[in-house]
Amino acid sequence: xxxxxxxxxxxxxxxxxxxxxxxxxxxxxxxxxxxxxxxxxxxxxxxxxxxxxxxxxxxxxxxxxxxxxxxxxxxxxxxxxxxxxxxxxxxxxxxxxxxxxxxxxxxxxxxxxxxxxxxxxxxxxxxxxxxxxxxxxxxxxxxxxxxxxxxxxxxxxxxxxxxxxxxxxxxxxxxxxxxxxxxxxxxxxxxxxxxxxxxxxxxxxxxxxxxxxxxxxxxxxxxxxxxxxxxxxxx
Numbered sequence: 001x002x003x004x005x006x007x008x009x010x011x012x013x014x015x016x017x018x019x020x021x022x023x024x025x026x027x028x029x030x031x032x033x034x035x036x037x038x039x040x041x042x043x044x045x046x047x048x049x050x051x052x053x054x055x056x057x058x059x060x061x062x063x064x065x066x067x068x069x070x071x072x073x074x075x076x077x078x079x080x081x082x083x084x085x086x087x088x089x090x091x092x093x094x095x096x097x098x099x100x101x102x103x104x105x106x107x108x109x110x111x112x113x114x115x116x117x118x119x120x121x122x123x124x125x126x127x128x129x130x131x132x133x134x135x136x137x138x139x140x141x142x143x144x145x146x147x148x149x150x151x152x153x154x155x156x157x158x159x160x161x162x163x164x165x166x167x168x169x170x171x172x173x174x175x176x177x178x179x180x181x182x183x184x185x186x187x188x189x190x191x192x193x194x195x196x197x198x199x200x201x202x203x204x205x206x207x208x209x210x211x212x213x214x215x216x217x218x219x220x221x222x223x224x225x226x227x228x229x230x231x232x233x234x235x
Contacts, residue, residue, distance in 0.1 A: 001145040002138050006122025014117010021113040025106035033168075036101045043099060048089055055085020067200055067209045068126050075111060076191060076210055079184070080217060098224065100180025108161040108183065112154045119150035129197045147197040156190035178225045185221035188214040 030037050059081015064074035086099065118127045122140040129147030131137075137145025160183065167175025174182050192214040200208040 002136060004120060004122070004138050004140060006120055006124075006140050008121050008124040010117050010120035010122075011125050012117075014114050014120065017117060018110040018114030022106040022110035025109040026102075029102050029105050033102065040099055040102050043095060048086065048099075051085040051089040052082050056082035059084070063209065063213065069201065070126075072126060074210075075114065076187075076213060076217075079107070079187070080213055083184070083217075083220065098178070098180055098228065100183075104164060104179045104183045105161070108157050108164070111157045111187070112161065115150040115154040119148055127198070129194075130199050132197075149194045149197050152194050152197075153190060156194075157187065160186040160190075174225075178228060181221040181224045181228075184217055185225075188217040188221065192218070 056078040060073040060075070060078035061071075063077030063080065064072035067074065090096070090099070118125050119138070122128070123142060127150060128140055129138075129149040131144050132147045133145065134147070136148065138148045139145060164175050164179060164183065168179070192211055195208055195211050195214070196206065198208070200210065202208050203212065
């Protein structure tokens with residue numbers, strides 16, 4: 001068992017570090033993938049980003065609070081809320097195709113860094129894992145070895161980010177054309193798995209609110225990828 005020096009203030013430090021990492025990721029995208037940024041700017045307006053921000057904030061607090069049944073926020077809720085808001089904005093303006101490519105690296109970096117702040121915040125954060133007998137179980141201050149589910153999520157998204165950057169370098173279609181939806185699918189799949197290791201209240205059988213949300217995100221991503229592939233294959 002690994003004892004961690006936890007403190008609720010680590011959550012705020014983790015949030016700040018996540019934002020810093022996301023901003024650095026955005027700067028890298030602007031410099032290294034400028035054409036994708038220019039295409040996004042040409043197809044959207046300030047309303048796109050306002051809708052994205054409002055949707056993310058509402059989704060983060062609504063779903064985080066519903067899950068814990070107390071005021072809280074969630075990156076999964078922010079992702080889902082941002083997606084819903086953007087898709088509605090695009091639908092009202094007749095814009096088709098993916099616009100999420102430039103956000104893949106910043107989002108991944110924010111999750112990779114931010115989840116460590118959640119882990120170090122300890123039990124007060126409300127995102128801890130269930131007890132485990134595995135040697136890497138963490139003691140968050142109550143003497144019980146628990147799954148470090150936040151670390152699992154961070155490492156899973158790090159693995160995706162490495163694969164994504166390699167795919168971009170090799171000009172793989174899944175990364176170049178479907179990068180955002182591949183990221184959503186990867187996030188949903190790994191998050192669905194880790195949810196079984198959290199003591200969240202269940203809604204249907206052993207499934208909690210975030211299980212159901214991840215099923216929705218995975219379906220969204222797969223349908224988008226399938227649709228875009230059909231569009232490319234059509235004469």
